[in-house]
Amino acid sequence: MGIFALPRLVVYGTEALDLMIEEAKMFGERVFIVSDRVIEKLGFLERVKRAFEDAGFLVEFTVEVEEEPSFSNVESIARRASQFKPDIIVAIGGGSVIDAAKGVWVRLENPGYDLYGISPLERIGVGKKVRLIAIPTTSGTGSEATFGIVLSEKVDGKRKYALGSYEIVPWMAVLHPEFPSSMPRSLTIGTGLDALAHALEALVSSTASDFTDALAVKSAEIIFSELPRVVEEPKNLDLRGRIHMAAMMAGMAFSNSGLGLAHAIAHTLGPMLGVHHGAIVASILPYVVKFNSERSEGAAGKYRLLERVLNAVLGQEMGLLERIVDLYQTLGHPLDLESYGCSLGWIQDNRDEIVAGVFSDPDLGFNPVLPSEEDVLEVLNRAVEGRI
Ligand SMILES: [Fe+2]
Known part of the structure; x- marks a missing residue:
């Protein structure tokens, strides 16, 4: 007995961004990109943003993800994202960026949900309004495929963590070999x-x-x-x-x-x-x-x-x-x-x-x-x- 959960779609190879755009078109036209300053400097953010804009999507982005994202980091990104009301969240970066985007996804879908409470035993209700696309730029954490989410923060002197939920496995993983080659x-x-x-x-x-x-x-x-x-x-x-x-x-x-x-x-x-x-x-x-x-x-x-x-x-x-x-x-x-x-x-x-x-x-x-x-x-x- 068990549950086996995976992303709904995996697109891979040097044409992966084109394949991503074709699939994304089915789910709306508003895209919120979650990333960090390193990825912005490498030019990867611009590349993904342009791919969506050229295809007619309305795009907004943030590069505010911290190296080890905290709950408050996620909440502040989620506030901006909820004003924009995206149909799709796109995470481009390493494990931290993808984990932060998972937290933003939870917040957009279920505004009253306690992020500290993310666990395999709790129903969240994600995937109804918004889809998450994960584009990893490192080859290691596997966060694009996992239900895990690593967020931590000291609250009243105690460190609190989020664990994971099968519901927050990204909807699509995009494996483009040029990103990790940097x-x-x-x-x-x-x-x-x-x-x-x-x-x-x-x-x-x-x-x-x-x-x-x-x-x-x-x-x-x-x-x-x-x-x-x-x-x-x-x-x-x-x-x-x-x-x-x-x-x-x-x-x-x-x-x-x-x-x-x-x-x-x-x-x-x-x-x-x-x-x-x-x-x-x-x-x-x-x-x-x-x-x-x-x-x-x-x-x-x-x-x-x-x-x-x-x-x-x-x-x-x-x-x-x-x-x-x-x-x-x-x-x-x-x-x-x-x-x-x-x-x-x-x-x-x-x-x-x-x-x-x-x-x-x-x-x-x-x-x-x-x-x-x-x-x-x-x-x-x-x-x-x-x-x-
Ligand atoms: Fe590890």
């Missing part, structure tokens, strides 16, 4: 390895299904095969297109199956160490794969399945962990937490905060085996020392 090398690696972590955590999640397994395995295969190549050839649109698709497939998988321990640790350690989410989740991933394969028969079986697929497709006999290490070494990505200034002493000193963060993270519940506090600390100690 990412610098470090972001290509960080976001690509984040997508790999999504695929590998979705694969062994406690609520994985045959639907999500298929997406997770194919996504991992593409990332292992193409990520080193796209880092060397950043303007190769065929390679960019494949990685862009793989990142979305990993998003489709984890949106429907959940993530796991690597993300629970990364959500906690990333902000404490000031390290990009993709980089930290990637560095913790091999140790979580090892822990899961030692402690869960089901996870070990799934990893072996992926191993067989990778060996057959990539034509080189390797264990999964060995393949992850090989990929990181090729990309020059750290395999230990010491590279981020994280020592055994630091883990010990911050033990209580780390444990509290990991055990309150909603992703932990999807890990195939629930770790004890000691298990989490052992995984972290191994990760600091690079003991795979």
Whole structure:
């Protein structure tokens, strides 16, 4: 028993904007574009705006999305959007922009709804008046395909978060390979390895299904095969297109199956160490794969399945962990937490905060085996020392 939710339409390739316009015409003529200043500077916002204007749409836009959007950021954008009364919201940017647009979508459809209350258990009622189109410019978060929404803000000294709802999966995802081709090398690696972590955590999640397994395995295969190549050839649109698709497939998988321990640790350690989410989740991933394969028969079986697929497709006999290490070494990505200034002493000193963060993270519940506090600390100690 379960629910499997995906965007209604995915348009992809170098003609993706034309395909988007053709589909959008069926739903009205007023478009509100949600973006940020980085995307504006890159000229992507203008390109999307022009595509709609040339087709006769009435367009308004904002570049006010913050790096990590808060509830009040979303509310202020939503106030402007509601005056304009759009038929379609278009998000162009990374995960933060798409998440902010999901919040604006909820607010436009259901003005009385409490954004703090977004959860899979609450009915919102979106999709009646307004459609959401998501155009990702990075290949990693998968937000264009997911029901998740990351908004946070301190209220009365406590941090509040929004989680997600199947209703806020974007109506359309637009995968144009030219947008991610502007990412610098470090972001290509960080976001690509984040997508790999999504695929590998979705694969062994406690609520994985045959639907999500298929997406997770194919996504991992593409990332292992193409990520080193796209880092060397950043303007190769065929390679960019494949990685862009793989990142979305990993998003489709984890949106429907959940993530796991690597993300629970990364959500906690990333902000404490000031390290990009993709980089930290990637560095913790091999140790979580090892822990899961030692402690869960089901996870070990799934990893072996992926191993067989990778060996057959990539034509080189390797264990999964060995393949992850090989990929990181090729990309020059750290395999230990010491590279981020994280020592055994630091883990010990911050033990209580780390444990509290990991055990309150909603992703932990999807890990195939629930770790004890000691298990989490052992995984972290191994990760600091690079003991795979
Ligand atoms: Fe992630």
